[in-house]
Amino acid sequence: MASNWLMFLAVAACVGVIVLGLILFPLVRWRRRKGDAEPPQFANNYPLEIAWTVIPLVMVGGLFVATYRAEARVDAVSDHPAAIVAVEAYRWGWTFAYRGGPTVGGASNGPASLGVAQGMPELVLPLGETTRIELWAADVDHGFWIPDFLFKRDAIPGQTTAFDLSPTKLGTFEGRCSAFCGLQHESMLFRVRVVTPGAFVAWEKART
């Protein structure tokens, strides 16, 4: 997904610079000087107008195709995930119920501050394998967001939504609630810890 971001940023930069130039150039080149005669009063150029309709149309078509492909990859849900975790979002904390494993998590305490040792619900994921998350909310809309994964999904009461996480890097990552859910929304954090598959199995065994 990072590649999708980079592609868009590249296109955005190119388009932005070109149009910026087109805006600024007339302001400099044709600024009014004393004694200027009235400029030529042209108001149409049909080939140009068609061109600047068709070319952007083709460009957004291309962007759409690239986007469609990227989204298909991101949204794909595997048939055989290595682990399945039912995630419940509630005011104000997270419960992670591993199928065939432990149920962990709890309230997120205190103001936003990464590295709070206790009271931070922790989602443990195996590196290089696919974990299916089945997400729902108990009370109001919440958002399951892991910024380092460039991904979020909304947790909505009354429905369960599924997505796959396939982490590619070991480490600890921030998770937070993205949908405004009330007065402790900003402290509804969680931690994501990606460990080797071996360590993951050990962790599950120790907790159950």
Next chain:
Amino acid sequence: MTVGLRLFLSSAGFGIAIALAYWFTSREIVGTFMLGVMAFGLSFVAGYMIVAEREADLIGDEKNATIQSGAGELVGTYTVTSPLPLGSAVAVTCIGLGIVVSPVIAVLGILAVLAFGALFVIQSR
């Protein structure tokens, strides 16, 4: 066909097209219903315009009309001031507030709206 009619006809056509496109790509009822209602509303306006006046014969639509050609007999005078707008707005606001805060205010609001509505109608004769 006036520009206005063409506008509503093409909008209605677009509404029908996008409602259908949305249904067949998404099979999602809420959005389809909303788009369908929108298409229906636009079609209704277009249909009414067709039935009521296909050609409006407006002086504004004549490309080469002179200003003199728009002159005519006095068709009426605008009321430049009127207490009805402020009064009606206060009354409607009372209904809204009353529903939330106190039924008495709501009832007073309804009565006032009826009174102002009647005055509107009488003044328009």
Next chain:
Amino acid sequence: MGESADVSAVAVPAMPEAAERHDLLSWLTTTDHKRIGILYLLTSLAYFGVSGILSLMMRTQLARPNNTFLDAHQYAQLFTLHGTAMIFLFVAPFAFGLANFLIPLQIGAADMAFPRLNATSYWLFLFGGLVVFLGAATNEGAAASGWTAYPPLSEIRVSTGLGQDLWIVGVFLVSVATIVTSINFVTTVFIFRAPGMTMWRIPIFTWEMVATSLLVFMAFPSLAATLLLLFVDRHMGGHAFDPAYGGSPVLWDHLFWFFGHPEVYVMILPYFGVISEIVPVFSRKPIFGYTGLVLAAFAIAGLSMGVWAHHMFTTGVVNNPFFAFVSFLIAVPTGVKFFNWIATMWRGSISFETPMLFAIGFLLNFLIGGITGVMLASPPIDYQAHDSYFVVAHFHYVLGGGSLFAIFAALFFWWPKMFGVKLDETLGKWCFGLLFVGFNVTFLPMHFMGVMGMPRRVFTYDAGGPLPTLNLIATFGSYIMFAGVALYVVNAIVSARTRIPVGSDPWSANSLEWWTSSPPPEHNFESLPPIRSERPVYDARVARA
């Protein structure tokens, strides 16, 4: 041009009427579109002022992490009122006020089609806004679930106070006012054009208002109905959004955003019109691509009805590709408009009076906002950016950098016509400078804040990392913006004191409102020039030369 030799203006027979009164009662009972327009402008600017103060308070709270200037509940009320006021009580009503003032003048009519209804709309708007803010005076405070009021958060068991109900009533009143006003606009433009003012000769601003009105017809009824549904849920045992009884919060999302997305186009199309009026005047050229601009306006309006669920990409229950596709498509007519404005300036003779400075600011800011908008149309990008400060940056760039700058451009451009005095140019240029710098210093960092993981609607954030510095910069920028706005208020007061009178056409402009005196007489026109193009005042000036 070049038909009948009679290019002299023709006097409109004087209507028998009393002299125009200026007392309070005459303003309270007015049905004159010009006065109603000015009331709309002043009221919406007042709501802007209040909402701006709220945003300064929010930025002050966010200047440092773990700040204690505001608590969570106060902060939530502030961002709810700020969003509601800016959207429902400022940006859109300002446009309607401007349209109220300008449309009859631009098409050569004496007033709107339904003058009393016009005035009723204004008062409903004023009172609706007051009802929303009334919530702040209640026990549990104003509504605090955001301007989007998502259930279940906005349902009675979570948002227990009267504030949420007052919000529902107030916004409902404003919706009614908006729909009624749009009926007035379309009827007036269709029926009351002066002789020779065909639909293809009306100014682009008037065309944009027709497109805006069409959007209002299609979108606002959904809002009104959805608000009623929420009220029924809260107080009459309804369960439309309650999953325990077979309802769904996603239903609200669909219904609200079916209105909500067209609403943002309601908030930008009029301002596209403003730019289309100002750029030609200060480039001394006609607007380029008139037909293309009109078709683009309706393309935008139509397509905007089909993109609503791009606000729901992260729910996992909508057809993301459909909405991504249509959202990408909207970029095309918007781009067409940009190219038309650039082509208007191309090989022109450009001067930099304050209205033009703000118009240029609009182009630069909206370019950024438009580009981030196209990015957000991509679901994978949105998966990161949604509900983060990246989105906050995007919509502030299009609404603040875009609409707000066009609002100031419009104020400086049409102030002479409305009040018969010019705003001071030097103060105006300083106002622009402060606003342009302040705006970008405030909102450019927010793109990065969002991508780095700062969610929106939070009253504090991580103490570690770059967020504290970025937030401090943004807060500093907001104070600069405040200075710019304050300078505008000073300018208005100064111009009222010094009262340098202007003639009917201080800018050498094009459209019909510049034919009549500044300010116009009660019945708008003592005479009218022949109307043979979309620039009747320009044509008359050329014919006189």
